[in-house]
Amino acid sequence: MFIALLRFTEARSRASQYMEEHKHWVQGGFADGVFLLAGGIEPSQGGAILAHQLSREELETRLAADPFVAEGIVQTEIIEIDPGRADPRLAFLVS
Incomplete structure (x- = not known):
């Protein structure tokens, strides 16, 4: 599982x-079943995505697109996160 941080650069305008x-x-990413959550990094610093069921290389390729x-x-x-424990809802x- 991965957290992908997408932080704004000087080109954010x-x-x-x-x-x-x-x-x-x-x-x-949601339609393909690999994104579980997406949202903003506050205050207005960019975004973050929780992704699973893909390799790091596949995620890198997806992010590049x-x-x-x-x-x-x-x-x-x-x-990269190797989950060992979670709330029952998750x-x-x-793994």
């Missing part, structure tokens, strides 16, 4: 130009 494409890209990444609007950081995440 161009985000509105690519917002619809970015939203479509995010929706694709995000228009925000491709246009240099955000910089990515990937944090038990499906424990």
Whole structure:
């Protein structure tokens, strides 16, 4: 499982130009079943995605296809988590 951080760069002022494409890209991750959660990093620092059922390499490829990444609007950081324990509501995440 991964947390992908997408932090704004100096180019964040161009985000509105690519917002619809970015939203479509995010929706694709949910449709493919690999994104579990997506949201903003507050206060207005970028976004974060919780992803599973893919390799780090697959996630890197998917992130590179995000228009925000491709246009240099955000910089990515990937944090890998090996879940060992979870609330019963999230038990499906424990490997």
